[in-house]
Amino acid sequence: MNAPRTRVQRRPVHGVLLLDKPLGWSSNDILQKVKWLLRAEKAGHTGTLDPLASGVLPLCFGAATKFSQLQLEAEKTYEAIARLGQTTTTADAEGEVVRERAVDLAAITPERLAAVQAQFTGDIQQVPPMHSALKKDGKALYEYARAGVEVERPARNVTIHALELTLTQDDQAYPAIKMRVSCSKGTYIRTLGEDVGEALGFGAHLRFLRRVETGGIDVSRCVTLQALEAMSEEDRLAQVLPAQALLHRHAVVTLSEEDARRFLSGMRRRGTWPDAKAVAVYGERPQALLGVGRVEQGELIPERLLSPLEIQQILEGTPQ
Template sequence: MTARAPRTRVQRRPVHGVLLLDKPLGLSSNDALQKAKWLLRAEKAGHTGTLDPLATGVLPLCFGAATKFSQLQLDAPKTYEAVALLGTTTSTGDAEGEVREQRAVDPAQLAPERLAALQARFTGRISQVPPMHSALKKDGKALYEYARAGVEVERAAREVEILRLALAPSTTEAGQPALRIEVHCSKGTYVRTLAEDLGEALGCGAHLVSLRRTGTGGLGLAGCVTLAQLEAMDEGARLGCVLPVQTLLADHTAITLDEQEAGRFLTGLRRRGPWPDAPAVAVYAERPRALLGVGHVRGGELIPDRLLSPLEIQQILQGAPSADPASTGGH
């Protein structure tokens, strides 16, 4: 019997920044995160909200100091492209479920004026009942766990906001009538439920057959990398894909502090200065230029909210050129 070769232990290291991953079909967000973390040999990592295994597209992964700001992406509006198959409803609202009902699709239902009226009706604040096949929790247990056990639980409708909606008639590869959906929406919006509700409003029913996230909080597919591309790279190229921590802070007002003020701010002290009130500011040290953390300004007072540790700042400054705040134009 051949003895097994000992497993090589991965030597972890501090990595600070954001990796924009184009998540593949069929992989959970956490599995994608763990794979990327292993490829980068990163010590600490977290994602910015789950993307269904059946969905592909933009999944920002946070490493090291960037995990402190992951909530910003979690709360950010999202953009999706989806296709709903018309005429068939399923138990899950997507292609994985059992067929529940089939109805004929009248081409008149997809007339431009009908779709324009539907777009208007579903744009703005709308009410959604979360699907049973979702990670939302009821009494400490995910809804999909109840669904797998064949138990339907009552769910309260929730208000979400559809900021922009575009609908167009389409067909599947098999030539079946479908609806193409482009939606820019608030956090917590279920595109699967939107597809089902649109199908009901058309009078024929529908279920989601494809879903791709094309943007989240100003981050889009253009800057994304796939796991396959990462695997094919050498280590240096992989690290080169990691964007600076402040990539997550693009909509924050920048404030730069001199050495003394930066030191005080890093200890959590409020600072006074000629700054206008601002709900979200990114605070930088002047020399060497480095991100210190985020805060807000009220009444001429800079109030810290989340701070990087001195060790994190030191590691970022000693890291790869991609982690240099100046390379982003100094926000």
């Protein structure tokens, strides 16, 4: 007879944990695992990483989930390796090989690499891969792909802020291109690797992908799942940064006690603040994050607000 499972006692946790996502985990699976480790009531991630990808994955808890969209919109930096000479059904190592071509290394000169690098830097268009979570008629593209159906996908505009291409070898010593990419949201690195391979004349598919930075958060600041699991519960909670860790690029506005109360009720406030599209708003007494907004012509306009209960829990010692 199986022993009854012990029910995890959840608790309010408010803040963001910077995780170095391991290979083989989906973003949601790793979120649920860390949520369980922290015994947190509410959690959300800031944009998915494929199971074959590792790297920066900020995980939001409690009040911080209100700001997760900021990371979805943020510029991201990846390091990737694309094997030359093979294209696959998924543009990565999970797919079946659909075409093979011999790779002429002598043709991949520094000048040729520089030309392809320039071709894919700046505003470009990408056709989203069939194996993606984008939806058509309410159904994810990967569902069509698994059924063997290919649907038309309009090209989308994305921005490659910086691109470095280097000739290298993959983990099996095949010719490959190493890419370091800083890009806008919505960029598919699998597609970029495939397109770079086609531009070089040999085709390619992704063998390695690691997100090394997102929205100013570098992977060097992240904790691994293995390290987190080995910690005591107290040390795990100490890894949770305050929600404002996601707001480091926001302007700061501090309100008096009366203005803070009105702001939290959703009312606009007037002041001498300069215009700003993104503002982190704090209360003066007590000193606490109230939410985010924007300033237009001296008017502070609320956008995402913490609840009084969330503020109280944070002030009472929920991880900061």
